[in-house]
Amino acid sequence: MASLPAQFTDHSLQRHLQSARALKREQSAHAQALHSGIDALDDCFRQIGPGDLVEWGIPPGLNGRLIPLQLLKQDIPPSVWIYHHHGLGVFASSWISHGVDLQRLFFICSGNPVRELRPLFLEDTFKRIIIDAPRKFSSGDMAFVSQQARKQGQIVFLIRHFFLSEKRGNPYASLRINTWQSGQHSFSLHTIKGSSTGRISLPYATVAEDHGHYN
């Protein structure tokens, strides 16, 4: 049976830990790091703070990126969106129409971000880093990125181009969530790992302007 080293059996340490947790709760009550203005979405991200990595499962064609976008609308610190979609570029007007401040959100194209953009992760210039469907991203890269995020108080979104499942976990991610547009009138969010798991639905109109009907 494993035994605890003597210094960790001290009850005062436990008290310190409890008070630290209480302090964290108090802090998060004051200011939520990620804020969208959509109550149900904000509830999902209440526990996310600087140093956390959020893994998103968003297959292409399902318009799911509009959900992480909601968290980049309101008074964001300088942020960078690292994308790599073959032959595709940023359609900036669409981002602006969704209320994203492009004076604060920068883009960079890289399929292998940790290897190609290493200095970006070594500095705290960007407080939000979105890694969108990288071509290469090993578990070593994941460990490096999450370690740097903790060190520099950054929030990292890692967007996968497939749905995440409970079968394969990710110890580095504080929150794992799948998002997609379900039908014409709503978006679905399925939290796989986080403070509360389960599925919620957001009306389309809370995320974007309704665009009409299919024929």
Added chain:
Amino acid sequence: MKTRIIDLSDLRGGDDFPAYAAIFSTTVDNPFLLSPTAMRWSDDITLSRLEDCRQFWIEQKKKLRCKLTELFDPLLRQHCGDDYIAVFATHPWQCLLYLHYQIRQQGRGIYLLQSRLDQNIYRKLDWECWFAAQSQLGTHLAAINARGFEAQSFGALQARMQRFIQRIGLTNTQDMNSADANSVTRRFGKWLGLIWQWSFTGSSRLQSFPWIKLAPERLPAVRRELEYPVNQWSFIEVLLREDLERLCTLFRQDDCMHINRMLWEITLFNDQKIEVELSFRHPYSLHRDRPGFDTALYQARYIYDDLMRKLQARDHDLDLPDNMPFLCWRIEVCERILLAPQLWELFANESGANESGQVDYQQIMNLQNKLPIAFECFQASASFYPEQSFARVAIGAAPDETLDHYAWSCSAMNKPLFYFYSPEPIEKPSLVEKIFLQRDSGQWWLSASTLQSIRDYFILKDRDGRLSWVFRNQQGAWFKQGEFY
């Protein structure tokens, strides 16, 4: 009611960027302060050709959102002291003539000859000033052996012209404004005719003005002879850092001084010499990057990796080490610029203020210098055509305040976040759901057929529920323009 302030010292139009500058200072330490093309007119006067770096200064002005005088004044103060006089104009002779007047008037600071106030004063300069400014000109014309110039006869013609002016009672140059250069040439010789032409020309062409270009300054360089061949980056990095430190000591450690490009000349193990360039997207301050020189070393690393890849591909059939060793190298600063102090101080006190909402553009530019890929920044443009509804801009570019960004981008609300640079032809969709978005008639006046520019945009949902942004042209062909990622 809105009031409009007319600034008499401001330029008249947006295109009136001066082509030349004449700077009077007893302490000019760098004649290449404003441009790499300069001329030493006299001990105290330097001429600069701004035309050669016009775009650079326009960009700096835009970045600082200031007037030309506000851009140049701190830089000139820094290098020429407080008592400098600088005149900016279209032709070097106009700069010199007005500078002569301002020296006589004990003026100080910057004068833009294209501004309303200075233009009015210039037009009414007296003859004494006009002739006095020519004393140094004779020396230069003699120095370059100007064709048809002879100092004695030039003096005689000047005296004749002065007598003529006295006789008919002209008080200033404006009184003779109806005279063209040809009539002055006929009466008083070629050179006085040319001076008359230079004085009132609207063109920046030299028109036989004796421009004697100052030899470009020699920029610092360091050389490293390796005791043994080196091919591992970890060793090269250490040695390069030492060399950059040496280079830094050779370079004047002035915050105005920034580097654009460095040349790295490498001698390989097979005695082949290769020249590669370390270029920086944003002007780089070497001494501010001390002691690590991270930015320069990152750029050197990208170059090293690229070079090794190319050499390996070239020499794959030869019996050579995987990484070709280096025997020696030389690093030289090949392009540097002087930035106005406001530019390097602009965001200095905002470092670390990210969480408080400030965007530290300087920090982002410094980071970009370390990356092999550039950041992409965008702004909305006033256009209904999807591809023209935004523009890529430089980091920190001032937004167009007059444009209602949100209103213009509203039409993009139902469009995807990413689009194809060139639309992909697709088959005519069948049995799928689609939503009609809009009909755009592009710039029909630019195409031969009006109908070709009409596009009907749709959101298309395929059998798997995947959404894409497509359009149909008037010939019935379908194209995919974007994906709803």
